[in-house]
Amino acid sequence: MANAENTSAQNQYAFRAQKSFGLIGGSPSYEAVSGFDKPDATVKMYRYSQDGNLIAYAVPGSVFILQAETCQVIRELAISSALELNFSPLGTYLSTWERPVKLEDGAQHKNHRVWSVETGEEVLSVTQKAQEGWDLQYTPTESHAVRVVGPEIQVYDPSNWSKGVADKLKVEGLSMVSLSPGKNPSIAVFVGEKKGAPAIVRIYGLNNLSLPHTCQKTFYKADRAQMKWNALGTQVLVFTHTDVDKTGKSYYGETGLYLLSAAGNFDCRVTLDKEGPIHDFAWSPNSKEFGVVYGFTPAKTVLFDQRVNITHDFGSSPKNFISFNPQSRLLILAGFGNLAGGIEVYDRRTLQKVCSIDASNTSWCEWSRDGRFIMTATLSPRLRVDNGIKIWHCTGSLMHVHLVEELYQASWRPGLASAAPPFPNTLPAAPTPSESIALSPVKPPAAKPAGAYRPPGARGLAAPSIFKREDEGGAPRMPSNGISTPPRGVPGSAPHQGGKGNNNNNNNRQRYVPGAAPPGSAGGPAGGPVGEGGPNNRKGGQQQQQQHQQQRNNRKKDGKKDRNDRAENGGTDTPPVVVESQGAPAGGPPADSFADGLDPVAKKIRNLTKKLKAIDELKEKAKRGEKLEVTQLKKIDTEGDIKKELAALGGGA
Known part of the structure; x- marks a missing residue:
């Protein structure tokens, strides 16, 4: 029983919606965490600490800090309208961000503040206008905190905030900074391409920024960048992106991927063998390999080692997402967004597929801290219908369904990798699903038997009558407008002669124009093919067009009269009889091609x-x-x- 409670606490998750906010325990019960008092006001944001011990949420006028497991409130901060929250790595400090406003005295609004969780004291307040990249970056031990101000990198000592900026580094054109994890932290600096000068990535040792950089890489086609360090902090992947693809192959610009070593002993472009954008990339938690999803759809997924050698190619499939579980044992390949939402789980040891999951409309996907469960969520405003959370076992079974109207945020309770239980050698069996599966209108998809298509005849079934000809007992065919139309002649072929040959020369053939009166009749020309005549035939052509229009109007009236007659006679599907002149010339279509000669009774x-x-x-x-x-x-x-x-x-x- 104690083990089940511990598992439930470890796999706790939180959610935030327009009208609700809650903490839910994990497998097997998935019940609301006892002792949690739901706030009456709308929750604007929530955030777990990295070790999972604390959770903070913001409501208008206050920010509450709670123990995640017991839900005991340990601190309330008086903040008018916090929109962003973030804990330092050890949970010692909480950063808050508010939308900047103009103060009456003309002073700058210090909308970015840092608070001590233990005392509730404000230890730092600065002005931060941009919401993107608003927070400080801390080293894992909280020995340093880094902030970017224009072209300058400022370093603080969290043990002595009152000292102010302890160190600084100025880099012209600076647009992004990424601080590494690990025992010997480094800082990667990106300068975008500008005025013909190439983009640059430099890596500095954080302990002494006055020393030259340890690694530098220059490249073109890079306006913006995203950086991901491995868990050891020894290597960084740099994803570059341009807004415009000058080759015209992609509407979304050009992308590139580079691997740099913090020590400066290795740098390399990740060569990809398929054209198209890079959709996603991720390090394995063991820091020994990384995966890349790239190329025009269907994209390719490839695993690389630390020296950018290919270790496995998963081939092409409609995927744009990759994620390793915290134990590096399993990985997810999925297609979200404009793709169908299919998830494939692979065993990293055998590289064999474990299962496939149909998780359509997924906008958030995350592994649990024990690596056994997968959360998929449909969030608003990405999608405003069918919002909710689904919990899947790593073997593909649906464990829990939690539908929430206008769901904005959902996440597992995090935890340190060392605190998670070791992953077994053999894949664990799925536990019993929660009662939400039976109560929810969302049912797990039934497995469809695979096999080749077999037509009804091969399955021992008769073909439907709609696919049969009339002489085989099928229903009579009717045109969509309800009017029977005569068979059309083939352009350039001789007129139908009732099976007899036609010895006329090609130059003397009379062409039959569908919808026009047969040649030689009252409405057609006296002789010669249609369209022939002397230079003074313009008046005769106008009269002929008027006669053709009158004939079309008469046929429409006859068709309407026939439909009314059929309605009066019980709605039979008999097509109307189109009667043509019996005196048609030999060169025109016979009367039998327009009607079958039967009276209405027959x-x-x-x-x-x-x-x-x-x-x-x-x-x-x-x-x-x-x-x-x-x-x-x-x-x-x-x-x-x-x-x-x-x-x-x-x-x-």
Whole structure:
């Protein structure tokens, strides 16, 4: 029992929505953490400390700091409207950021403040206008804190905040700084490409910024950069990006990836063998390898070692996300955003796929601290429908569903890697899912049997009547406008002669134009192909166009009259009869190509007979044990009425 409670506390997660905020225990119960008093006001932001012992959340007028496991409030800070929160690595300090405002006395608003968690005292306050990259960067031991002010890097000593800036470094054109983890911290500085000068990345030792840099790399096509250090702080991946792709191959600009060593003994461009953008990249927690997802869709995913040698190629698939679990044993490859949301889990030891997960509409994905569970969340405003959290076991089973309206934020309770239980040699079995699976309208997707497509005939099923020809018992075809149209002649071919050959020369052929009167009739030209005539034939052409328009109007009226007649006669599907002149010349289409010559009674009998034949086919299907639709059963019920109507017309029962 104690072990289950410990697991539940370790796998705790928090969520923030427009109207709610809560802490939920992990497997197996997934119940709300006892002792937590939900705030009445709207929560603007929450943040766990890196060791998972503390959690802070901001409401209008205050910021509360709680023990994450017991939910005991240990500190309340009077802050009017904090929008950002962040703990230092050891949880000693809490940083807050407010939107800058203009003060009445004209002084600068010191909207970035640092507080002591133990005493609640404000130890530092500075002006920070930009929300992106607003917080200080701390070393893992909190021995140094780094802040960027314009082109200057300022270093503070957290043990003596009152001393002010302890060290500084000025770099012209500075646009980004990244502080490494590890025992010997370094600081990487990025200067973007400008006015033909290449972009530069330099690495300095943090303990003495007055010394020259230990590593430098210059390259082009880099307006902005993102840096990720390995866990040891010995190597950094630099992801470069330009807003415009000068080659015109990508709307989203050009990307590149470089690996630099903090000691300066190795730097290299990560060569990628497929054109297209870099979608994602991530270090393994063991600091020995990293993965990259790159290329036009379907993207490739490749694992590299520390010397940028390929260790495994996962091939091409619609993916744009990669993540290792904290124990470096499993990794996720997924396609989120505009992709379908499929997740594939791989065992790093065997490089075999463990499972596939259908997590559509996912906008947040994260491993639990023990590496056994995966959280996927649909957040607003990325998507405003179906917001909620799903917890999956690493073997693919859905463990928990938590639907939350207008969900803005969700995350696991973090923890130190050393505090997490070791991952077993064999993949752990999935525990029993929570009751939320049965109560939730979101059901886990059922596995579909794989196999090749087999047509109905190969499955022992008869083809539907809609796909049959009329002579095979299928339903009669009707044009979409309900008007029967005559067969069209092939342009350039001889007119139909009822099967007889035509010995006329090609130059003397008379072409039949669909919709026009046959040549030689009252509406057509007296002789010669359509369109021929002397230079004074303009008036005759206008008269011919008027006659053609009158014929089209007459056909529309006849079609409308035929549809009304069919409605009065019980709605039969008999196509209207188009009667043509019996005196058509030998060169024009025969009358049989426009109508079948049956009177309305004979057509009625023919259609009723087809309906009886179709009913007989449905009866045969029922005898073979096939399941009929409701409309088909209703059609069988009309058999008696059809026979009576057929007998009244003299067609026999």
